[in-house]
Amino acid sequence: MKQSSRINVNLMKDYNKQLVLRTIQKHGPISRVEIANRIELSRPSVSEIVSILIEEQWIEEKPSEIKVRGRQPIPLDINKEKKVIVGLEIGAYATTVIVCNLKAEILYEIQIEMNTHKEPDQMIEYLGQQINSITQTYKEKEIGVLGIGVGMHGLVDTEKGKNIFAPNLGWRNVEIQTILENITQLKVLIDNDCNSAALAEMWFGQGxxxxxxxxxxxxxxxxxxxxxxxxxxxxxxxxxxxxxxxxxxxxxxxxxxxxxxxxxxxxxxxxxxxxxxxxxxxxxxxxxxxxxxxxxxxxxxxxxxxxxxxxxxxxxxxxxxxxxxxxxxxxxxxxxxxxxxxxxxxxxxxxxxxxxxxxxxxxxxxxxxxxxxxxxxxxALENDLYTIGAASLIVEDIFSLPNPNKRF
The missing domain is CATH 3.30.420.40 (ATPase, nucleotide binding domain)
Incomplete structure (x- = not known):
């Protein structure tokens, strides 16, 4: 088999795995049979992928709610106990940090007042240190911290991970992603608060x-x-x-x-x-x-x-x-x-x-x-819209589907 063909086969496997995971995230609790019917994948393939996802602690089996005779389908849902995300909302007056699970249930929240006397780089460094203190507890419990999503107002360069201009803060060209990743050693994604809020609506709200x-x-x-x-x-x-x-x-x-x-x-x-x-x-x-x-x-x-x-x-x-x-x-x-x-x-x-x-x-x-x-x-997310939105940047990245037609 040619190397490019082998890579494409592996990419298709990754695609199917992500498709199953995304389906469980969107529609769980859901049985293996329902997953297979929904995404038109064979039941043996779904069962194989589900076993991998359970082993990797992405999903878990839930008790069946229907009590009738015969073998009952086992519902599958996202494992809420083993992986968390940090959401960072950089606001005009205060910054809010949350830790939430993959169902957007907030486990921890703190507000940090913005110090206008500090340089923007110094403020981001301080936020990174605070996040390290917050996430240490989860790491000690062997709970995976999947990354930090950052939402903020103004113009943002998502590819370079920096703010271009935040008029209410007066910030320009702050390398937020680089600073936070260097301090926390976690993946960091950044976007403006409107885009991150829209992702929150798409994953957990009206959309x-x-x-x-x-x-x-x-x-x-x-x-x-x-x-x-x-x-x-x-x-x-x-x-x-x-x-x-x-x-x-x-x-x-x-x-x-x-x-x-x-x-x-x-x-x-x-x-x-x-x-x-x-x-x-x-x-x-x-x-x-x-x-x-x-x-x-x-x-x-x-x-x-x-x-x-x-x-x-x-x-x-x-x-x-x-x-x-x-x-x-x-x-x-x-x-x-x-x-x-x-x-x-x-x-x-x-x-x-x-x-x-x-x-x-x-x-x-x-x-x-x-x-x-x-x-x-x-x-429907009310006061949590911005923070859940920031965390949703990581959710979107985790559950996005790779391109099965990608050429190498």
Missing amino acids: KDESNFISVIVDYGVGASIINGGSIFKGAHHVTGQIGHVTIDPDGPLCSCGNYGCLETLTSEKAILKKVKRKLKMGETSHIINQKFNIEDLTIEDFYQAVNQGDELCLNIAEEIGRNLGLGFTILINLFGPKFIVLGGSLTQISDVLIPNIMRVIQLKVMGEEAKQTPIVTS
Whole structure:
């Protein structure tokens, strides 16, 4: 047998092994027979692969829940006890580190305040040292640490593993992957927080059984990620999905990107607080917010609470935010035609007000009757979206399928 043929046979074996593992991750608990039927692989081949995966502690047999006579199929599921992932969310104000299993169940979580007086390299080194301390416990228990997923805002070069520009931190060209790998000796993958959040939705959230949808995050910034054919759609210049920097109002406020009237300047947390404070200073009243002695002490949580309690001033602002988001969503739907859009981030706290207004704009401006009905759903991962998203970078890498047609 020629060497290239032998390599291709080995690649096909790897593909089938990954296909079985991915099927168990997506659909477990699932029996050997169900796996064989689902992926059209022979039952003996599935059984052989399952034995290997059990030995390698990727999966485990579970007790059968059906109690009837005869031999019962044994359910298989991911082994949650023997392998973990570190998720690192580098936020604008704080960094969160989690350890989770392959089912995205969080086993450990800690927040680390960002020290703006330290150089970015020093901050990453410090985070690496903290991760070493955290993972040591798992290593002592012979639990495999599979890697570190890093999600952060701004522009990210995923191939080189570095941040290009994080406007809310002021970081540029920080070699995050290299620094963390040198300190922790673990595999490190990095992407922007919108892409990592979309992966979280695809593996563990609203998009678990779908391959074409868009995830939109709205909080201190606004961004989107497009899942197309089960993969993140990425452009050539690291700016794909920057819906927050699409101009909605050419005469609107100055944006951090240097343009005017970007969607982010009209819908982000910062924009909301600025608008509420301006209206209050101009004499408009809020029966809830006016209870605060100092307007400058107003927080975004105060605004969300006021909206949900029916405060007229804040409701009007929330409805306007929904309409502006609707303009951004219209662009996404007309360009990409997703099956649905998942809304994540802190603004989901007022989704009952936002979504009806988003839908009114979509139904008015989107082309095509079916597209006008594109559902808008809120993330099921809530406050864990960013951290689970970071960990999902490793999940995606572990369970991705090799190319069986690859030539050598």
